[in-house]
Amino acid sequence: xxxxxxxxxxxxxxxxxxxxxxxxxxxxxxxxxxxxxxxxxxxxxxxxxxxxxxxxxxxxxxxxxxxxxxxxxxxxxxxxxxxxxxxxxxxxxxxxxxxxxxxxxxxxxxxxxxxxxxxxxxxxxxxxxxxxxxxxxxxxxxxxxxxxxxxxxxxxxxxxxxxxxxxxxxxxxxxxxxxxxxxxxxxxxxxxxxxxxxxxxxxxxxxxxxxxxxxxxxxxxxxxxxxxxxxxxxxxxxxxxxxxxxxxxxxxxxxxxxxxxxxxxxxxxxxxxx
Amino acid sequence: xxxxxxxxxxxxxxxxxxxxxxxxxxxxxxxxxxxxxxxxxxxxxxxxxxxxxxxxxxxxxxxxxxxxxxxxxxxxxxxxxxxxxxxxxxxxxxxxxxxxxxxxxxxxxxxxxxxxxxxxxxxxxxxxxxxxxxxxxxxxxxxxxxxxxxxxxxxxxxxxxxxxxxxxxxxxxxxxxxxxxxxxxxxxxxxxxxxxxxxxxxxxxxxxxxxxxxxxxxxxxxxxxxxxxxxxxxxxxxxxxxxxxxxxxxxxxxxxxxxxxxxxxxxxxxxxxxxxxxxxxxxxxxxxxxxxxxxxxxxxxxxxxxxxxxxxxxxxxxxx
Numbered sequence: 001x002x003x004x005x006x007x008x009x010x011x012x013x014x015x016x017x018x019x020x021x022x023x024x025x026x027x028x029x030x031x032x033x034x035x036x037x038x039x040x041x042x043x044x045x046x047x048x049x050x051x052x053x054x055x056x057x058x059x060x061x062x063x064x065x066x067x068x069x070x071x072x073x074x075x076x077x078x079x080x081x082x083x084x085x086x087x088x089x090x091x092x093x094x095x096x097x098x099x100x101x102x103x104x105x106x107x108x109x110x111x112x113x114x115x116x117x118x119x120x121x122x123x124x125x126x127x128x129x130x131x132x133x134x135x136x137x138x139x140x141x142x143x144x145x146x147x148x149x150x151x152x153x154x155x156x157x158x159x160x161x162x163x164x165x166x167x168x169x170x171x172x173x174x175x176x177x178x179x180x181x182x183x184x185x186x187x188x189x190x191x192x193x194x195x196x197x198x199x200x201x202x203x204x205x206x207x208x209x210x211x212x213x214x215x216x217x218x219x220x221x222x223x224x225x226x227x228x229x230x231x232x233x234x235x236x237x238x239x240x241x242x243x244x245x246x247x248x249x250x251x252x253x254x255x256x257x258x259x260x261x262x263x264x265x266x267x268x269x270x271x272x273x274x
Numbered sequence: 275x276x277x278x279x280x281x282x283x284x285x286x287x288x289x290x291x292x293x294x295x296x297x298x299x300x301x302x303x304x305x306x307x308x309x310x311x312x313x314x315x316x317x318x319x320x321x322x323x324x325x326x327x328x329x330x331x332x333x334x335x336x337x338x339x340x341x342x343x344x345x346x347x348x349x350x351x352x353x354x355x356x357x358x359x360x361x362x363x364x365x366x367x368x369x370x371x372x373x374x375x376x377x378x379x380x381x382x383x384x385x386x387x388x389x390x391x392x393x394x395x396x397x398x399x400x401x402x403x404x405x406x407x408x409x410x411x412x413x414x415x416x417x418x419x420x421x422x423x424x425x426x427x428x429x430x431x432x433x434x435x436x437x438x439x440x441x442x443x444x445x446x447x448x449x450x451x452x453x454x455x456x457x458x459x460x461x462x463x464x465x466x467x468x469x470x471x472x473x474x475x476x477x478x479x480x481x482x483x484x485x486x487x488x489x490x491x492x493x494x495x496x497x498x499x500x501x502x503x504x505x506x507x508x509x510x511x512x513x514x515x516x517x518x519x520x521x522x523x524x525x526x527x528x529x530x531x532x533x534x535x536x537x538x539x540x541x542x543x544x545x546x547x548x549x550x551x552x553x554x555x556x557x558x559x560x561x562x563x564x565x566x567x568x569x570x571x572x573x574x575x576x577x578x579x580x581x582x583x584x585x586x587x588x589x590x591x592x593x594x
Contacts, residue, residue, distance in 0.1 A: 011407075013544065013545075014543075016408045016410045016544050017410050019410055021411060026406075026407065026413075099385075100376075100386070101379075101380075104380070126407070126408060127406060127407055128406055129388075129404075129407070129408065129525075130388045130389075131388055132386055132388055135373065135376035135377050136377070136380045138454070139380035139381060139452075143454055143457075144345060144457045144458040145344055145373070145377065145454075145458075146458075147373045148369060148372075148373070150519065161461065165369070165519060165520075165526070165527075166369040166370070166463075167369045167370070167474070167520075167528065168465050168466065168520050169463060169520050171342075171462075171463050171464075172461035172462045172464070173343070173458055174459040174461055175457060175458050176458075177457075179457065184526050185509070186526075189513070237418070239384070239385030239418055239419050240387065240415050240416070240418065241418055242413055242414070243414045243416065244414055245412060245413045246411070248405065248409060251551065251556075251570045251572075252572075254556070254568070254570075254571045254572040254574060255573060255574070256563075256568070256573075256574045256576060257573055257574065257575050258575075259575075260575065260585040260586045260589050261589055263575050263586070264590060264593060266573055267557070267573070268593075271555045271573070273533050273554070273555050274501075274534075
């Protein structure tokens with residue numbers, strides 16, 4: 001199975017409460033770049049789908065990662081290569097020049113060149129929180145979509161049984177490849193992904209894999225191609241234009257209560273919610 | 275702009291309350307608006323929506339729409355939007371709306387504003403405000419295409435109330451499914467069974483973290499029952515298997531904004547706060563006085579939850 005995984009770097013999501021707004025622009029100074037967590041889960045899922053679980057060095061297929069960004073966004077690609085992806089592509093551009101629709105249109109052109117069986121992506125990137133590229137791409141390709149996947153079972157490398165995390169439960173879909181699948185966080189549970197090559201009893205460690213030092217060194221030699229956005233999307237017009245950002249209203253500082261009795265009294269008399 | 279198509283969401287043949295938030299958006303955006311209901315029993319469900327002041331309730335009824343599959347629903351939404359001359363298509367940003375809206379936008383060549391929490395008109399242009407960076411910033415955007423597709427955050431658009439009148443129900447044709455529909459098969463929908471109110475709609479939410487361990491139900495149920503509350507959980511509690519995944523509140527899971535949110539043994543990771551910091555009153559019970567949840571809690575009680583929660587139940591009973 002050949003899998004294409006789009007990746008994006010984001011300002012450290014665990015410190016997103018430290019962002020500032022300067023002159024209407026989000027300022028992430030001081031925050032490290034990290035791979036978008038849902039994209040990391042997509043890479044991990046792609047690796048699990050293309051191996052037998054016991055020998056993670058033998059890739060049964062190909063995993064290609066792609067990012068849209070400037071030269072230094074290649075760090076994110078190299079990190080994915082170090083964990084096991086085979087090849088990387090960087091489409092040279094900047095965030096300001098993109099919206100989700102343009103990314104999806106460019107990915108469509110890339111899919112037509114690369115011809116993967118599956119596009120695996122994160123359900124959303126945690127800066128814009130838009131949750132749209134997978135769905136847009138599926139429509140542009142005329143492919144089925146399975147979003148917010150909490151589990152993927154590869155039945156015969158031609159069809160996937162996908163457990164979608166929906167409000168109130170799990171919606172199970174069977175999609176025949178080629179398809180677009182976007183992943184949610186539980187996909188990296190020990191039994192989130194089962195490739196047809198993985199023994200039924202195999203359980204992965206929780207979460208995404210880490211690269212060994214040797215693999216990090218070796219990843220520097222893996223192929224990384226550069227493309228221009230214009231090569232993939234002739235029309236660079238954006239459908240959605242972002243203006244200023246602002247800070248959300250701050251919650252007023254609360255109080256600590258000493259006893260349960262005081263809490264109940266305050267909820268009744270002060271907050272009036274009981 | 276002034277002709278909005280609201281896409282209703284059905285669950286087991288009934289209109290989901292989430293639909294009322296999309297209607298609230300349509301009312302703010304300005305009349306007229308119509309509501310599209312898709313499903314195997316769309317006409318019967320449409321009758322639930324005739325009292326909200328819509329120009330028409332459009333019912334796309336077909337056995338092929340019995341279960342939600344995007345590749346079967348999106349073509350009809352796009353076809354109705356086109357033939358009816360609608361310039362805005364709105365759906366509530368539930369898991370259904372988030373899956374459906376982008377595919378509809380792509381079909382219409384329309385820009386999509388996801389998960390908005392406010393709409394206003396500025397200099398003749400409609401400006402959408404939406405939470406970004408896990409709710410740590412609000413971004414403003416405009417859509418440059420003639421048609422807009424929008425999903426609205428349920429907690430930020432208070433459910434529209436019936437306003438009287440009797441909107442006519444009109445049957446609309448079901449468009450042919452996408453070619454891709456032949457490669458998607460609905461297998462099943464597994465749902466948690468609960469007598470409690472839906473997390474997205476409850477007035478009170480009692481939420482538990484990993485600290486409760488195996489005693490999740492034992493500790494939380496008496497309090498939730500007493501308050502008529504929905505039960506929520508942190509990611510850590512779900513991942514550890516103490517609570518089922520559908521209870522998760524946060525960036526993954528549900529976004530809630532009840533009158534009262536009681537966080538029990540929850541430290542307050544950014545991804546959890548993203549799903550509940552719009553709550554009117556937040557109470558935190560945690561034995562770690564440094565837990566980040568206290569930075570946003572209105573009332574904090576630093577205590578061992580295993581003694582504090584039963585005490586809270588007893589105190590509430592005493593005062594009832």
